[in-house]
Amino acid sequence: MLISIIIPSYNVEDYIEACVHSAFAQTWPEKEVICIDNNSSDGTWQKLQQLKQQYPNLIIDKELKPGAPAARNKGLSHSRGQWVQFLDADDLLLPTKIEHQVQLAGLNPESSFIAGACIKRDLKGKETNHLPRHDNPLKSLFITQLGNTCSNLWNRTFLEQINGWNESLKSSQEADLMFRLLQVNDRVIFDDEPLTIIRERPSGQISQTNPKEKWKRYYNKRLEMIRWIEQHRPELYAREKDFFMDNLFGILKIIGDEDISAATHLYRQHLKGRYTPSPSQTHSTRPYLLLYKMLGFRGAEICRRWQNRLLGR
Template identity: 30%
Template sequence: MISVIVPAFNAANTIHETVSSALNQTHCNLEVIIVDDGSTDQTGTVAARLAESDLRVRYVYKENGGVASARNRGIAEAQGEFVATLDADDLWYPTKLERQLQRLEQSGPETALVYAWCCWIDDDGNVTGSAPPTRLEGNILPDMCLGNVVISGSNALTRREAVIAAGGFDESLRSRGAQGCEDWKLYLAIAERHRIAMVPEYLVGYRVSPGSMSDDFEQMMRSRRLVEAEFIAAHPELALQFARGETILARSLALRAMDRGQIRQAVKLLTNHPQGRAAAGLASLTWLMSGAIRRSLRWSRIHRYPTAHQFLPTSRPGQAPCIR
């Protein structure tokens, strides 16, 4: 069985579609645990109705403690051998869990996590772009130091015992004003101990909305640096990889700041990191200006993959064909 953990905070407008995309998986030997993290809107009402309509859904309420604590509470409640977290505004393609479980079984017991490719979706579930389609597998800890290969907290299918052994999601980042890299930190810890596998298909719809946690650029950088510091202490040989990864993240966030017209924020991101002086020169300006071209090329590639365009479920919860 797969336990799907859905942390939710004031997600009344999106949680029905999100949970429906889990319940309409072709692999239906699953439970969906909605963890309401102290919502003040109608999230609890919508979640309760979902639980009434499908016996696989459970609703858990807790005081607000952040996304990491909500995920950990769901994992503690989970009964499945495998765990998949799904943020309350994201969507899954119907074969997501089936394809990942197949890949996990093919890869053997040393593999503890399987990821797929992610698309960006808007408020209507339409695909607006995609993450680079990486094919990294195996012992990829050095690659994970460069950045979060898994991309989204709604992507990974993991062995529950591996998540618990790695300590779950770090709830302390929130209290330190550094939310944002909880999932990356967990995946790094899993990559220390296990092999990673992937499914070369677009199976995750990652909703990009203004005001999300990842839009707080300074907090994201602070979160990354705290995670880096802990891992470099244990793996000093990977310090250069982490430094390169910080530059990559700074440039990525700078592109997003440029998209929003936040020029000063973009410049600050490029100058306030270990390779800042070099990044502030003409090369970085050229890199930023070419970002739109690179993303256009990436968008053209996504059309090779028909699974990228059909995230919204077409049937009601509980109505999907099941592979048991």
């Protein structure tokens, strides 16, 4: 079974060589590696040309439309594999990653994707394992515990069915892709073997740019999920409504740290009168819930912000 490894590349001249080496070092023999340069202004394209001399089977091309989703879709158009490995150029695959997941895929070939574990390596070299949450996939996705772009392995049949990545999104692309896949096929394989290394970079990551807007998009995507689940999976919604709403409320508190006015607006628009925080939440202490009961969302958030400032947080 052929596996396509697709690597979008933007200003990664210091990372791309190790990434491509890790792709070709895979023990699974039936693979193709495709690198798409996405308007790099450094020496990334020259590195790719050098790597093609080392690996003649390496496929390289350029995508002018900015954004990793467009580069991934371009790579997908070049690919022939039945299953697809998307690999960010600053990340690495351990040698048995694909072979291990191909074996899992063979046990359930009609799954839309494999939700894989990963190793996150920070700038100091500290490594932490992150495992997918074995639960209803929609619940796991809602709290960002359904693997990630690089740790997962994707069934081409269903990627084509949803027309690949949404190129218009500035963030939450990964969640959007998985959500659309789950809408057409919610069969997912959970894989707890961490064989992907996600390397932190000092710059160039979306999480480090405009966090306020990122969290708003994150919130809106979860709100979209809730509305779809309520309509199309009513039994799940009725059983897990508190889970979804509690976590949505937690996202609003994160937005409130950056922009109290925006968080208050979203709260009034979607939650006021429809939701009361439960004592079982991990992100709301009993004193906070008391303040919420007395002062409402905005008042409780203002008190929490002042408390954090006094404590130097």
